[in-house]
Amino acid sequence: MQTQAGALSHVARWFSFLGSQVPFTAVGNKYANSKAPPRNSNSEEKEKKQDVGKFVELPGAEMGKVVVRFPPEASGYLHIGHAKAALLNQHYQVTFKGKLIMRFDDTNPEKEKEDFEKVILEDVAMLQIKPDQFTYTSDHFPRIQGMAEQLLRDGKAYIDDTPPEQMKAEREQRTESRHRSNSVEQNLKMWEEMKMGTEYGQTCCMRAKIDMASNNGCMRDPTFYRCKNTPHPRTGTTYR
Incomplete structure (x- = not known):
C-alpha cells in the first residue's frame, strides 16, 4: 500500500500489521491467482434494480387530501434518520399534491434551544424541503x-x-x-x-x-x- 508522507499513516500501519498475520496472508495467497467467473451483464442489471429502494403505496390516499408532518425536537441537530423521515414525507406531499406540516415538538423546556431550531430550519432548506405550514406543540398547550x-x-x-x-x-x-x-x-x-x-x-x-x-x-x-x-x-x- 503506497501513501504520501504522513497521509493515511494509521491506515497504512494497520494494513501492514494485517499483512504480517499468517491467516490473513494465507487467504490472500489462496485467492491471489484465482480468476473470478465472468459476470453476466443481465444479472448485474438485475442486482442493481434489486438494490434500488421504492416508496410504499398509501392505500386510500386521495390526490390533494394527503397531509404529512415532520416533527423535529429543537434539542439537537438533525441526523441522517431525520433527513430520511423529512424526505419521505416530502415525497408523499409532492406525489399527492398534499400538505407538509413542520411541527417543532417543544414539550421539554430543559432541552429546547432556539439555536437548534435555527440550525434545523437551515438544514431543512438545504434539503430543498418546503413545508406548507410551521407549528409548535406549544401552540396547543x-x-x-x-x-x-x-x-x-x-x-x-x-x-x-x-x-x-x-x-x-x-x-x-x-x-x-x-x-x-x-x-x-x-x-x-x-x-x-x-x-x-x-x-x-x-x-x-x-x-x-x-x-x-x-x-x-x-x-x-x-x-x-x-x-x-x-x-x-x-x-x-x-x-x-
Whole structure:
C-alpha cells in the first residue's frame, strides 16, 4: 500500500500489521491467482434494480387530501434518520399534491434551544424541503391541558405521587398504584398542585387508566403529564 508522507499513516500501519498475520496472508495467497467467473451483464442489471429502494403505496390516499408532518425536537441537530423521515414525507406531499406540516415538538423546556431550531430550519432548506405550514406543540398547550383535565373528570386518568422507582417496580410487577382508585375530586385537587408547580405538585404525574395486567408494558397506565419547572422558551412559566 503506497501513501504520501504522513497521509493515511494509521491506515497504512494497520494494513501492514494485517499483512504480517499468517491467516490473513494465507487467504490472500489462496485467492491471489484465482480468476473470478465472468459476470453476466443481465444479472448485474438485475442486482442493481434489486438494490434500488421504492416508496410504499398509501392505500386510500386521495390526490390533494394527503397531509404529512415532520416533527423535529429543537434539542439537537438533525441526523441522517431525520433527513430520511423529512424526505419521505416530502415525497408523499409532492406525489399527492398534499400538505407538509413542520411541527417543532417543544414539550421539554430543559432541552429546547432556539439555536437548534435555527440550525434545523437551515438544514431543512438545504434539503430543498418546503413545508406548507410551521407549528409548535406549544401552540396547543391550552387544548392539551383541557383535554387532560377532561380525562380526569371522566375517570380515564388519575394523578399519582408514587416515587419513580416504586412506580417502575409496580409496573413491572403489574401492581396497581394506590392512587388508581382516587376520586375525581382528589385527582382534580392534585392536578391543581401540578398546574401551580408546587413542591408537592412536582412529585406528581398524570397516568392513563388503561390495563395494569397487559402483556404490553407500555399499556400499564403510562404517564401523560408531569411537571417541568423550567421556563418554556415560548410560553414562559404559564404551563408547568
